Amino acid sequence: MNSKSRYKTKQRELLLGYFETVPGKHVTAADICAYLRSREASIGQSTVYRQLESLVDEGLIKKYIIDANSPACFEYVAPDSHACGEFCFHCKCEKCGKLIHLHCEELEEIQRHLSAEHHFRLDPTRTVFYGLCEQCM
């Protein structure tokens, strides 16, 4: 996955610390900057991006691209991980933009089905179901 050695810096710890407080949530780089700023522990945005890249590279967080013109989302991958991992599906409401996480046995079935019947290996971290959420429909 990656080989570079990492230094343990204040900024890195702040980021990891923040991610630990929002397990299972999707946050953007901007969210992170705003949060840190509000705690007067602000760190440069380039550092945020660079650290995010490293953390993704190390597999500590996951990156999601929801939409061409919305910021990328990052999510903490808890080390004991029953968080949003391999079997987490995402629904995006086309109207209000809300992102819904689903951990569902039955949805995992579609993965098996696609693989067995259609010889397609679905990547749930890249796949987003578009549609309408309860409130919007």
Add this chain to the structure above:
Amino acid sequence: MNSKSRYKTKQRELLLGYFETVPGKHVTAADICAYLRSREASIGQSTVYRQLESLVDEGLIKKYIIDANSPACFEYVAPDSHACGEFCFHCKCEKCGKLIHLHCEELEEIQRHLSAEHHFRLDPTRTVFYGLCEQCM
């Protein structure tokens, strides 16, 4: 899906004409601009983007977001694939870019499931399953 009425303009025809020459290929907005420029039939880039948006909206082309920092790709949806309606699912190979159409009873089930259990109305025409195809995996 869409309700607005569309005018038949020279620019729209140029775009559609272009797409018909590259069935199954994915092209970027920049590709389109470059091609048209080379044919001295150049049209404004805002028009390209606006038309692309309309065409996606009308279901005539599909939009793919492969990566956060690469341009969006568009692909012509041939009209003779008329079956490509409410119950057509699409799988996109992240490696070779191939687009696979699936008409499958079992996949329709996930629509019912999402609706019944998760109160989410899936729109299969907008949803693309990303993953790896048989050859690439």
Add this chain to the structure above:
DNA sequence: CTAAGTGCAAAATGTTTGCATACTT
């Protein structure tokens, strides 16, 4: 005549990069 589309240039957006400085090991 009205609704829709066009083109330009400017703005917005999200992310990356150059560079001098500072920290970790």
Add this chain to the structure above:
DNA sequence: AAGTATGCAAACATTTTGCACTTAG
């Protein structure tokens, strides 16, 4: 000391928007 990280501001690339103008129906 060597390697890595930081912060700022500037650079980037893609896409969107404001506005005056044109065109299709």
